[in-house]
Amino acid sequence: MIHRTADILVIGAGIIGAASAYRLAQRGLKVMVLEKNHPASGSTGKSVAGVRAQFNSATNILLSRESIAEYAAMPESGYRAEGYLMLIPEAGWAAHQEAVALQQSLGIASLALTPDEAQQYTTFNTAGLGGCSFCSTDGKVDAHSLNHEYVRLAREAGARILLDTPVTAIERVGESWRVTTPSGTFEAPQLLNAAGAWSGEIGALAGLDIPVRPARRMVFSTASIDLPKPVPMTFDLASGVYLRSEGERLIFGRADPLDTGWREGMSWDWLEPTLALALERFPFLESASLDQKASWWGYYELTPDQFPVVGRMPGAEGWLNACGFSGHGVMQAAATGRVMAQLALNETPFIDVSPLSIERFAAQEVRTLDLQV
DSSP states (O other): OOOOSSEEEEEOSSSSHHHHHHHHHTTTEEEEOOOOOOOOOOOOSSSSSSSSSOSSSHHHHHHHEEEHHHHHHHHGGOOBOOOEEEEEEEEHHHHHHHHHHHHHHHTOOOEEETTGGGGGTTOOOTTEEEEEETTTTTTEEHHOOOOOOOHHHHHTOOEEEEEOOOOOOEEEEETTEEETTTTTEEEEEEEEEEEGGGHHHHHHHHOOOOOOOEEEEOOOOOOOOOOOOOOOOOEEEETOOOEEEEEEEEEEOOOOOTTTTOOOSSOOOGGHHHHHHHHHHHHGGGOOOOOOGGEEEEEEEEESOOEEEEEEEEETTTTTEEOOOOOOOHHHHHHHHHHHHHHHOOOOOOOOOOGGGGGHHHTOOOOOOOOOO
16 A cells, blocks of 8 residues: 655645645645545536625635635636625615625725616616625636646645545544545645535544535526626525526526535426526516526535634644635635645734634534625
């Protein structure tokens, strides 16, 4: 059996693992990445690839702000500033206005709008809405290409990335983590768990409780539809329905809170209730037809409060987590990679990620959820 050593082992070559591996190797660490399949084969490749800084917490806003800035400077990212439009019910409008003010204080170009003012971006039924917000620098990326670009950058910086290398066992041996795979064993004093929806299972291999679980999500696609202008990512917080243009099509969806665990395939039963709510808010969908072949499904990596787990693992020397992003991994990967490199080198991160520490679950903190889409 092959036995290899490194300064840090990164488990997972999705966008979080790949971006982290790049920044770790760039800082001079000997990095080995263990990926059970291929880059973008998990949540990253199934993402709707939206990027936004419209959050209600400073940590999330900053992680997205810095990531979007990095994507904007990378031609390979496919970043397009098409905007995000949020439709807010009356009961949540006061709190959302506070969130917009926080975003603006951190340099985000968010605007608070009346429902009538927001009609300039797309048409929708204004019933029950207290207001809307729009940010022109939000938008989308090509998540698949971006993931592969970070893999390329990581390799160029010296990282070793082993594909088709599933982790089967993890143990602490002396001052190192020993990881067993079918390709051999690997040891390093530090280990970064960036395994996405599989992060909880990776933790369990080492006897660690990391509350990250899979949840299946459907993305429905229309056939080609004739609209006067493209629809930016638009999210109706009243119903949970989102939609946006994808070329000449529209993609749309809504989270099913009961669809958790390792379920596979499309849940077509979820289409009818989702479409019924979508039609109430977006009547122009009446003219659309569904394209089943263009629709898809994938996994979210959910935590109990739908905030990620970022930072060191208490009681497990050398173990770092960057997982549980709950639908926000693509939009926050660039900044997360920089944070993880700083943590691995015992530096103070350029963004305070202490609110994302796993210790918050032991304290049974309850916080207002940020949006998933």
